[in-house]
Amino acid sequence: MPALAPHRDTLDEFVDCINGAGDDGVDTVVLSRLLAEDVVIHGPFGDEPVSGRDTVVETIRSVNKLSSDDTYMEVLSGDTHHAAHFRLQVADAAVNGIFFVLMDADGRIAEVSIFYRTVPDGVALQRAMAIAQGWHPWELRTNDE
Secondary structure, three states, X not given: OOOOOOOHHHHXXXXXHHXXXXXXXXXXXXXXXXXXXXXXXXXXXXXXXXXXXXXHHHHHHHHHHHOOEEEEEEEEEOOOOEEEEEEEEEOOEEEEEEEEEEEOOOOOEEEEEEEEEOHHHHHHHHHHHHHHHOOOOOOOOOOOO
């Protein structure tokens, strides 16, 4: 059996922080403690990665406050990374996804790649977040247009 990546407890605590968010949003003190100072998130927020602890905390807090459902359901561990399966709904758009995490040597979240499906709902979700955050909104284009 392969060895599992260290620091799974960090991701478990992250999941508890998001799932335990109340009307005031996520606990930014806890969230800040879990993130590396130079954390980077590659994902569905905009055209460029989100980087730096303060910016990432604010982005996660903002997404959580915009959502009617931001639930992490399961933590998965491999030999180099951990991941968490989540459901996120903003306005009428809902996605299921994976929060794919690499920890630093100190057990903090250093790099995240976010993947979700379906594409149409993902684009709609990004548009709703972009309007609220002042980001460039995505547009879904198909061959039928």
